[in-house]
Structures are given as C-alpha cells and as structure tokens.
Amino acid sequence: MKPIIMKSLIEICIISISKSMFRFNIILISLFLGMLGCQPSYSQLRAKGFLISDDGTTEGERWASYLFTHLQKRSENKKVILRMRQEENPPQGYFHLHIQVNPELPFDYEIKNGKAALNLSAKDNRTMLWLIYQLIDRIGEANDYIQNEDLPPAYIDFKDQARNFDFSYREPHYQPNTDSDYAGILGTNQLDADWGIWGHNLSKLVEKREASHAKLDGKPMPEQLCFSSPDLLEQTKAYIVDNYGDGGLGHGNHFMLAPEDNAIAFTCEACTAAGNKVGDASAAVFAFLGKISALFPNHQFFTTVYGTVKSPPKGKLPSNVGVLLSTIDLPKGVSFKDAKEFNVFKKKVNTWTLKSSKLYLWDYSMNFDDYLTVQPSLLSMQAQWKDFKALGIKGIFLNASGYDYSSLDDVKTYVAAALMNDVDLPVEQLLRAYLHRFYPKSASILALYLIDQEKQSFQGKGYGMYAGFADIQKTYLLADRFANSYKELEKLLPQVTGLERKKLQKLLLGMGFSKLQLAYQKGLESGGAFEIKNDQVRVKADILKIVEDLRAGFSANGIKMYKEADGDISNYLVAWKSYSGWGQQRNRLTASQVKWIQPGDNNKEALHTCLNGILGFPQDYQQGWFTSNEDIAFEVNFNDLQGTKGMFIRFLVNEKHRFNVPTTIEIHQSGKLINKLKFGLIKEEESPVKEIVIPFQGVDLSKPLLVRIQKASEENKRLAIDELQILH
The missing domain is CATH 3.30.379 (Chitobiase; domain 2)
Incomplete structure (x- = not known):
C-alpha cells in the first residue's frame, strides 16, 4: 500500500454536480x-x-x-x-x-x-x-x-x-481496480482517487514540530501526534486547502485522520480535559474531527476504531464524519452462522451506529502470505456482506493484494464490485459470465475448479489470512482437482490467443508456484522436490528447471510479489537455486525418536516440520519453519545413534515478525540439568538464520535427553526452528 495517497491525476468524470445546475x-x-x-x-x-x-x-x-x-x-x-x-x-x-x-x-x-x-x-x-x-x-x-x-x-x-446500491463506498482493492478507467466502468472507489489521506499517514503530511507532538506524563513524544494541538489543526487545514480545496461543487474527498500506529495515548492537559485516558485517545481524536469537519463541510472525514481509538464519543458525530471498523477478528471464508466473534462484532457496530451514520468496514479477502495460489473467497464474501448490510454498514474497503497481482484477481474484482452494488446477485452466474467473456476457451475448466473450490471451502474451514502452504493444503487447495486443472490448462494454452492467452499465462505461473510449493511440502518423498546425493540433500534437476521457467515467466509478466510482507518472488526463487549449496547432510534423526512436549503434547506439525529432512527458506517464516509463541521442549531417544557428538538447530531471525534466537537452551537427563547454553539477541542483518550447536559432553546417549529452549521475553519475541539435526 502506498504510504501517502495523493489526488489522482486522472479524473474520469466522477465530479458530483451542484443542485443549482439541475434543470x-x-x-x-x-x-x-x-x-x-x-x-x-x-x-x-x-x-x-x-x-x-x-x-x-x-x-x-x-x-x-x-x-x-x-x-x-x-x-x-x-x-x-x-x-x-x-x-x-x-x-x-x-x-x-x-x-x-x-x-x-x-x-x-x-x-x-x-x-x-x-x-x-x-x-x-x-x-x-x-x-x-x-x-x-x-x-x-x-x-x-x-x-x-x-x-x-x-x-x-x-x-x-x-x-440504491447496497454500499455507498465500494472498493475491491485488487490490482485491476487500481486502474482508474476500469474502476469507473465498474462503478467502484479507489484509494488514489477518493482519499486525500489514508491510514496512519497524517504525520507524513505535516511538519514535525514539537507543538504538534503528543505529551505523555509531560514529556514530548515525537512518535505520536497530539490531536488537541492547535498547530496540528492548522497544518491539517493548510494541507487540505492546498491540495484539495474546500470540496465545493461536488469535489468533496475522503480523509483518514488517525493517530500513529502505536500504543501511545496522548495525555497533555488539553487532551486530558477533552477526555483522554491512559491507553485511550478517542476523546481528543473525535474532538479534532469535529473541528476539522466544521471547516470543510463538503469533505468526508474518518478515523479507525483501532489502537488507541477505542471508545465512541459522548454525542453524535457530524454528518460528514464517519468511522472505519476492521473485520480482522472475524472468521474468513465461511458464513457467520454460530460465530461468537460475529456476535461481539454486531454489538460493536450497534454501539457505533448510535454515533455515526457513516460506518465503513476495512474488510479482508486474501491470504496475505500467498498471493499466487488460487484462493476461494466469493461465496463467503456474499454471505458476510449480507450480514454487514443488515447491520447498516454503508461502505466497504476490501483489502486484498492491492497493487500486486494475485491469481484470478480480475475475476474477483468483477464479482466483488458487482456484489457491492447488489449483494443478492448470484455468484456462480457472475463467475461464469466473466469467464465466458474473458476466458472463452478455458472457461469450462476454470469454472469447474473454481466453483467446486468455492463450495468446499465455504462449507469447510474457510481460509486463514496468514496461512502457510501446509495449511492451504488442508483447507482450500483441493490437490487432485488442482493438479488436473493445471494439466488441462497447460495443454490448452497453445490453442489460446489474444487477451485470454495473457491472462492464462499469468494464472499458470501462479499455479506453477503452487505446484512448486506442493513439491516442497513432499520433501524427500515420492513427487517431492528433493533427493539425497552423496549423503547430501539437493534440489532435483527437473525442479530447478521449473524454477528457472518461473523466473523467466514472472519477469516477463511483471509479477514481482508472492505475498504481502517480504514477498519478493526473486528472493524466493534464489532460495531454491541456492539450496543445494547449503551443504545439508542427510538427517538420521527420525520422528519416532522424538517426543514433542511443548507447545502441544506430541505436536504432529512440529514433528513433521522439524524432522522431514528439509531446511526452511531464510526469507519466509512460512516456508519450512515451525513457529512458536511459547518456549519449546522435546525429548530425544538416540537409540542406535551412539556416535552422535551433538545436535544443531537453526533459528530464524526476522525482526518484523519478532523471531530471534533463544535466551537459553537447557539439556536435562534423568531429571538433572546437564548443560545450559546462554545467548544474546542478534540483528537480522548479522544473519537471517542462526545455527546453534548443542554439544553432548557428559551425556549418556543410551538414555533419553530432554531439550528445553527458552524464548526471549523482550518485545514478546518468538521462536522459529526447522530441522533438528545431529552431529557425527
């Protein structure tokens, strides 16, 4: 998402008209x-x-x-x-x-x-x-x-x-909708065209002056804005006037005015007088919105009910002030029937409805950790939006892959835009109509897979917003149907021409990525991506050919990202190409020799991830890493591995996702502490993967060994490990 949303240079005849002009x-x-x-x-x-x-x-x-x-x-x-x-x-x-x-x-x-x-x-x-x-x-x-x-x-x-349209603000934030001309045809809104300020970006648009900084216990906090500051009000006013005018003659715009995305609630004398409390800056924010909205009655002003904006104002908000509520805590890919989370959300909406006539939603329609695997979302989107409409929601910003390509984002943009206009339209009919128009030769193959995938996902577990490929396999991939569809489409491609060929080529690249992920998950098994050569784990030659074909295809078609965070597709492909050079020895430790204790007693996911013989990719915590918010503990029985000199474990270091090395690793045997290793946190730039060796001096390998790994408590750090490997 762009950090600052400026007014689009392209205006496609979306200027409201004055009543006085009508005759x-x-x-x-x-x-x-x-x-x-x-x-x-x-x-x-x-x-x-x-x-x-x-x-x-x-x-x-x-x-x-x-x-x-x-x-x-x-x-x-x-x-x-x-x-x-x-x-x-x-x-x-x-x-x-x-x-x-x-x-x-x-x-x-x-x-x-x-x-x-x-x-x-x-x-x-x-x-x-x-x-x-x-x-x-x-x-x-x-x-x-x-x-x-x-x-x-x-x-x-x-x-x-x-x-009337079911929702007055309608934005499916997929790549096709970022084209202004196409958004005009669909009748949808756009961040670039409709918002003068979006997200937590107000601080980027005003000068950094102490007069506009928040104060906490009397101390200036430059990392947060003070919404009781006259200086902040004047600077915001000047920015709007200079860039958007007063919004007269139908030129009104939207502005998101929200505190910085941190936990600091400003408590200067003026903010406290306005009603701010420790951890809650709502009162000063809504007072600020009241002042700025009165200065610009033709513009629309919003804030997010998020972070330090928690409580509704005492009175009703002005008619040109609204709030944006997030659906992040609601289940994705399924209906809200019997969902406790929706009952909580409903109460929240009902509370805010008493304060504002403009309630918009920041909704989600994406697995943000995988843009390229075809993901179902349309049936659940319709079911959930019917509930949102019944609650009186007036607008939906549908957060998806945004400015990046995601597989079949053109189909999803079209269907989502139609449902925002009329949520009762038949999804399957919309889907088939679009495929028939833009995928005429491949429509029957795609419809069969997509509709089946939609129905099974909607009736099943839905999807996770940050799901790795192992979870995707369990929820919505439909591996056999996927494989058949991929083969049929690949066979059909030489017969396809024009726009359909371009669309199908991009889709097949996305499906090729999914095929590669499937091979990674199979590891050293039949159909897997890896093999043992000279006692080392290597990527198969045919897999490296697929990797190179994907590299060329992604480059030619402008596909740069495969997920939201750290999703550069070139880094992902480099990991594949460099894997064989990591010098990984065949792992002789098996799942039958390890008893997992924490987290989760006999955790099958942990055992598989840490003992499948395959290392994780450094740039992606979802690729081959077992992640934990808790300490880790497991017991090892070495049986016939009596020549073992020690164990080494790789830890992922990723500051954005709070992964780091542990503070201690303890070795216990027969109820006694045998060894204790201590570590200090390291920077990601030092090494994205830290390999730690645990020596087995003084250890009797004929008896089980208990390993306890303690995560760092600073900043709520997490642990991510891949293979439990032994030294000979």
Whole structure:
C-alpha cells in the first residue's frame, strides 16, 4: 500500500454536480415520458439503431454525448447511432435512449421503459458512468454491430427499477481496480482517487514540530501526534486547502485522520480535559474531527476504531464524519452462522451506529502470505456482506493484494464490485459470465475448479489470512482437482490467443508456484522436490528447471510479489537455486525418536516440520519453519545413534515478525540439568538464520535427553526452528 495517497491525476468524470445546475427540459421529458408504458427485457434493445437525447442540463448533455461518442466508437456504421438534435425525424426501427442526471433523485439510479425507449436517471456522475457501460454491454449483446468484448459483463436487466446500491463506498482493492478507467466502468472507489489521506499517514503530511507532538506524563513524544494541538489543526487545514480545496461543487474527498500506529495515548492537559485516558485517545481524536469537519463541510472525514481509538464519543458525530471498523477478528471464508466473534462484532457496530451514520468496514479477502495460489473467497464474501448490510454498514474497503497481482484477481474484482452494488446477485452466474467473456476457451475448466473450490471451502474451514502452504493444503487447495486443472490448462494454452492467452499465462505461473510449493511440502518423498546425493540433500534437476521457467515467466509478466510482507518472488526463487549449496547432510534423526512436549503434547506439525529432512527458506517464516509463541521442549531417544557428538538447530531471525534466537537452551537427563547454553539477541542483518550447536559432553546417549529452549521475553519475541539435526 502506498504510504501517502495523493489526488489522482486522472479524473474520469466522477465530479458530483451542484443542485443549482439541475434543470429539466420540460418539453423533451414530457414527450419522452408519453412513450412509457411497455416493459421490455434487454433483448428488446435489439434495434436498427439508437437515438440518444438528454434532459437539457449541462450534465445530461455531457453524458448523452458520452454515450453517443462511445457507442459510435464501437460501431463501424456511425449512422446507426444518432443524437436527437441531429435528426428531427429518426429512422424507423431506432431505439430511443434518454439520459438525465438528477442530484435530487431519491435513488442512486432509476430505469424506466417505454415503447422502443429507455429513460436512464442517475443521482451523480459516477453512477451514470457505470450505468452507461452496463447499457453499452447489453446493447452489444443484443446487436452484432456494437462491439462489447472488452467490457465486463453487465448484470442489470434494464427492466423498470429504482434502487440504491447496497454500499455507498465500494472498493475491491485488487490490482485491476487500481486502474482508474476500469474502476469507473465498474462503478467502484479507489484509494488514489477518493482519499486525500489514508491510514496512519497524517504525520507524513505535516511538519514535525514539537507543538504538534503528543505529551505523555509531560514529556514530548515525537512518535505520536497530539490531536488537541492547535498547530496540528492548522497544518491539517493548510494541507487540505492546498491540495484539495474546500470540496465545493461536488469535489468533496475522503480523509483518514488517525493517530500513529502505536500504543501511545496522548495525555497533555488539553487532551486530558477533552477526555483522554491512559491507553485511550478517542476523546481528543473525535474532538479534532469535529473541528476539522466544521471547516470543510463538503469533505468526508474518518478515523479507525483501532489502537488507541477505542471508545465512541459522548454525542453524535457530524454528518460528514464517519468511522472505519476492521473485520480482522472475524472468521474468513465461511458464513457467520454460530460465530461468537460475529456476535461481539454486531454489538460493536450497534454501539457505533448510535454515533455515526457513516460506518465503513476495512474488510479482508486474501491470504496475505500467498498471493499466487488460487484462493476461494466469493461465496463467503456474499454471505458476510449480507450480514454487514443488515447491520447498516454503508461502505466497504476490501483489502486484498492491492497493487500486486494475485491469481484470478480480475475475476474477483468483477464479482466483488458487482456484489457491492447488489449483494443478492448470484455468484456462480457472475463467475461464469466473466469467464465466458474473458476466458472463452478455458472457461469450462476454470469454472469447474473454481466453483467446486468455492463450495468446499465455504462449507469447510474457510481460509486463514496468514496461512502457510501446509495449511492451504488442508483447507482450500483441493490437490487432485488442482493438479488436473493445471494439466488441462497447460495443454490448452497453445490453442489460446489474444487477451485470454495473457491472462492464462499469468494464472499458470501462479499455479506453477503452487505446484512448486506442493513439491516442497513432499520433501524427500515420492513427487517431492528433493533427493539425497552423496549423503547430501539437493534440489532435483527437473525442479530447478521449473524454477528457472518461473523466473523467466514472472519477469516477463511483471509479477514481482508472492505475498504481502517480504514477498519478493526473486528472493524466493534464489532460495531454491541456492539450496543445494547449503551443504545439508542427510538427517538420521527420525520422528519416532522424538517426543514433542511443548507447545502441544506430541505436536504432529512440529514433528513433521522439524524432522522431514528439509531446511526452511531464510526469507519466509512460512516456508519450512515451525513457529512458536511459547518456549519449546522435546525429548530425544538416540537409540542406535551412539556416535552422535551433538545436535544443531537453526533459528530464524526476522525482526518484523519478532523471531530471534533463544535466551537459553537447557539439556536435562534423568531429571538433572546437564548443560545450559546462554545467548544474546542478534540483528537480522548479522544473519537471517542462526545455527546453534548443542554439544553432548557428559551425556549418556543410551538414555533419553530432554531439550528445553527458552524464548526471549523482550518485545514478546518468538521462536522459529526447522530441522533438528545431529552431529557425527
């Protein structure tokens, strides 16, 4: 995610209009409405040509001209698309399209049918742009002379209707939606276009002055802002005026004003007077929002209920102030039926509903530790959003892979955008329509796999937001179906051309990544990525060929990340290529010789990860590492390994995820402490992997040995180990 969201240089006609600009052309409207009375289906949009008129307003004329221009561009015969002012007596068999933008419309859009006529009304320009492209696609379906193959399939039927979107703010934060033109066609919002400030970035936009710093027990804290500071208010005001103006004439924007992402709650005299408490800065933040929102009534201001913003204000918030609630604690990939977490969330929403009419959600639709394995999310998305709608949620920011590619993100963007408009639309129908349009040759293969995957995941355990591949295998991969689909798509690729080929190539690269991950998980087993040569563990030659093919493919297709944090795909591939050079000896210790004690009695996951003969990758804690928030303890019975001189264990060092070496390792035998090793924390730049040798001096290898590994208590450190290896 970009650290600072500035106003987009590309504006795609999403400027709201002033009520004072709206006026009806009474004669034209009366003439048109006189033709109403029939109720055609969209198949009745089949016509010899189209006649386009407007309501006589500036905006109506603008959008009628837009529709006229874009229909003409999509037709080789320009004479089949006419403007009313160009033709007093339209040819027989032409269909009449009338366009009007009415800011006083009680709905987001309205469609009225007449005899060979259609009246389209929208409340604002964003909606009219979306409505026009829905119409163009339907016209293209009904008439061969209008090209629509490049447009996302329309999902409204153009029967008589007047409705509001289910959510007023709609952003599926996938890579396709970061394209401004495409977002306009989908009718969605964008961080870059709609937010002047996003996240915890206010401090990056104001000067770092002591007058705006928070105080804690009288001491200035430059790492946190003081929301009671007049200086911070003036600086924020100046930033908005200089970059976005006052938001008049429909140019209003969104601004996220939140404290820094840390636990410091400012308690200066003014903040305490406002109502701040230890650990809770809510009162001063909402007081600040009240002041800034009064200065800019045409802009929208938000904060997040997160960190030190915990408590609702005493009174109701101004109409242009809202809050963003996170769904991070809710289950993903399943319905909320019988979910205790949702009952807690519901109470939270009900509390905030009393304070603000603008409740938006920061929702999630991604396994952020794997962008490339195809992940189901659409059925659960629909089920959960129905519940959110019932709670009165007004907007959804759907956090996904953002500016990076994720497998089939185009499909998910389309379906998510449609559901944000109308959460009751049939997911399977949307999915098939999009695949038929953009994956015509491979649609049947993809639909079979995706729909099956969606249903099984939705009825099962769902997915984890930070799940490693071992967990993915247990939840949503469907390994056999995946393997068959991959083979079929790979076989089909030479027959595919154009845009579908480009999309399919990227998808197959993502699936190739998943295939490589499957081989890693199988390790030294049949079908695994590794083999023993000269008593050393090496990557098989055919796997290295796959790695090189993926490297070339990722580079050619601009795929750079495979996960959110530390996800550079080139580093992942380098680990594969360098593995054989690590000099790993075959591990003679087996799971039958180890009894796992902590965490989890006889922990099968720990035994498999630490004794499968494969080392973890340094850049990824999900790749071959057993991770623990607790101390680790296990018992070893060496049996016939009497020549063993010691044991060595590798520890991952990753500061971002709090992994480091232990403070002590103790060796116990027969209830006695035999040896105790002490260690100091190390920096990640010193070594991302630290190998620690445990000598077995004074140890009787005929008896079991207890090993206790104590994690560091500083900053709540964690432990990550891969293979338990023995020295000869």
